[in-house]
Amino acid sequence: MKQTLQIRLGQTLTMTPQLQQAIRLLQLSTLDLKQEIQEALDSNLMLETEEEGATREQSNSPTNEKAELSKPNKDDNDSNNEKEINAESASLPDDLPVDSGWDDIYDSALPPSSGSTNHDGGDSNDYLSQRRSARTLRDYLLWQLNLTPFSDIDRNIALSIIDGINEDGYLTPTLEEILAGQGDDDIEIEEVEAVLHRLQQFDPSGVAARSLQESLLIQLRQRPPGESYLDKAITLITDHFDLLAQQDHNQLKRKLKVSDEELFGITRLIQSLTPRPGTLVADSETQYVLPDVFVSKRDGVWRVELNSEATPKLRVNPEYAKLIRRADNSEDNNYLKNHMQEARWFIKSLLSRNETLLRVATQIVEFQRGFFDHGAEAMRPLVLRDIAEALEMHESTISRVTTQKYMRTPQGTFEFKYFFSSHVSTAGGGECSATAIRALIKKLIAAELPKKPLSDNKIASILAEQGINVARRTIAKYRESMAIPPSNERKRLV
Numbered sequence: 001m002k003q004t005l006q007i008r009l010g011q012t013l014t015m016t017p018q019l020q021q022a023i024r025l026l027q028l029s030t031l032d033l034k035q036e037i038q039e040a041l042d043s044n045l046m047l048e049t050e051e052e053g054a055t056r057e058q059s060n061s062p063t064n065e066k067a068e069l070s071k072p073n074k075d076d077n078d079s080n081n082e083k084e085i086n087a088e089s090a091s092l093p094d095d096l097p098v099d100s101g102w103d104d105i106y107d108s109a110l111p112p113s114s115g116s117t118n119h120d121g122g123d124s125n126d127y128l129s130q131r132r133s134a135r136t137l138r139d140y141l142l143w144q145l146n147l148t149p150f151s152d153i154d155r156n157i158a159l160s161i162i163d164g165i166n167e168d169g170y171l172t173p174t175l176e177e178i179l180a181g182q183g184d185d186d187i188e189i190e191e192v193e194a195v196l197h198r199l200q201q202f203d204p205s206g207v208a209a210r211s212l213q214e215s216l217l218i219q220l221r222q223r224p225p226g227e228s229y230l231d232k233a234i235t236l237i238t239d240h241f242d243l244l245a246q247q248d249h250n251q252l253k254r255k256l257k258v259s260d261e262e263l264f265g266i267t268r269l270i271q272s273l274t275p276r277p278g279t280l281v282a283d284s285e286t287q288y289v290l291p292d293v294f295v296s297k298r299d300g301v302w303r304v305e306l307n308s309e310a311t312p313k314l315r316v317n318p319e320y321a322k323l324i325r326r327a328d329n330s331e332d333n334n335y336l337k338n339h340m341q342e343a344r345w346f347i348k349s350l351l352s353r354n355e356t357l358l359r360v361a362t363q364i365v366e367f368q369r370g371f372f373d374h375g376a377e378a379m380r381p382l383v384l385r386d387i388a389e390a391l392e393m394h395e396s397t398i399s400r401v402t403t404q405k406y407m408r409t410p411q412g413t414f415e416f417k418y419f420f421s422s423h424v425s426t427a428g429g430g431e432c433s434a435t436a437i438r439a440l441i442k443k444l445i446a447a448e449l450p451k452k453p454l455s456d457n458k459i460a461s462i463l464a465e466q467g468i469n470v471a472r473r474t475i476a477k478y479r480e481s482m483a484i485p486p487s488n489e490r491k492r493l494v
Contacts, residue, residue: 154195441482
């Protein structure tokens with residue numbers, strides 16, 4: 001084969017570094033974007049916030065320099081004070097002038113010692129403060145274990161039990177498995193069970209139970225004696241727990257020999273218990289949401305504004321920019337030029353992100369005006385393609401903009417994705433949003449009679465009368481997505 005050289009003309013689409021940076025900033029959430037901006041400020045000396053620049057310019061202004069010159073000399077003031085004090089040594093003032101504060105030398109507040117007590121004589125490190133400071137349920141149980149007298153063998157058994165308690169507060173391994181893990185043939189199963197009963201008296205109430213029924217019984221037996229309906233509630237959980245799960249009120253009244261009012265009081269007492277006691281202690285990290293845009297109605301018109309606190313305004317440092325020399329190719333000058341170019345690219349990408357975010361949010365509000373005027377029941381079906389065609393953008397761009405971006409409205413704070421949903425055909429040939437159907441289902445269930453809740457078939461027939469044709473299995477799917485139990489579990493006495 002003969003090697004030859006050929007020249008071809010063609011067009012290719014390449015991702016420039018500037019475009020890659022703009023796309024990456026576009027898909028970041030507000031919290032991630034603030035971190036990205038802070039990293040850019042730390043790494044690029046040409047970048048600064050407008051607040052920092054205004055503060056620096058104000059401090060360097062001639063007015064402040066004149067003010068500094070007009071200030072009296074501190075040494076002169078100190079010498080004058082010393083002369084006055086020496087002249088009147090016979091009557092020294094109570095408070096002598098000093099150049100430091102108490103907090104500069106001594107700690108303002110010392111942490112209480114482990115043995116400190118409050119004014120009532122009790123221990124200041126009570127179990128409530130320990131619960132607040134406990135990071136996990138296991139830490140909280142181990143803290144109580146160290147305060148409880150146990151023999152060495154029982155302590156090892158207790159440690160094995162605590163290790164087998166999950167985040168909800170339930171004991172997952174069986175007593176036989178815990179016994180086998182001890183490796184001591186002299187230990188009996190009764191001793192393991194005795195240690196378990198002692199741990200079940202720990203806080204939170206109901207912890208270390210092996211089932212929901214046992215956890216509820218532990219919580220009821222730790223209630224104050226003589227409480228209304230307590231004995232009947234213990235009997236119901238012990239002997240008729242299956243009937244309670246089935247919501248068979250007629251059988252429960254017959255078995256317990258109580259009236260409707262008494263059964264209602266018993267079930268209210270049981271409902272006040274905690275089905276997952278471990279969640280009362282487990283420390284969960286709070287997830288904060290910072291809205292990207294604000295939506296408000298002024299003069300009858302819905303307006304969209306960017307959250308100015310979400311992204312600080314950046315600019316190029318003018319003092320460093322003056323140091324750049326046009327025809328100089330030295331290493332220091334090239335360093336400043338590169339940072340100047342990166343700073344301009346970053347500011348341009350940030351402005352492009354804000355502009356795209358505002359355009360998409362404005363178009364969503366325009367399309368879903370019925371939601372903002374009348375609520376979720378007026379939500380229209382919307383897909384990414386609708387917004388992309390209206391703004392002449394690609395669907396991937398709309399997808400990046402609407403991911404992890406939030407909008408604060410008079411109805412609450414919602415993610416942009418909330419306003420996009422599939423549609424269901426209506427009897428009149430139109431379309432109804434799935435979000436609107438969920439809102440209608442929730443409204444119907446909220447208005448139902450407690451003694452006769454609406455079934456999925458009944459809800460489907462009611463929606464069909466309104467012209468919305470939805471299958472029963474679709475109603476069940478939407479109901480489960482909203483964590484609403486079925487009709488037999490929603491049945492109440494009153």
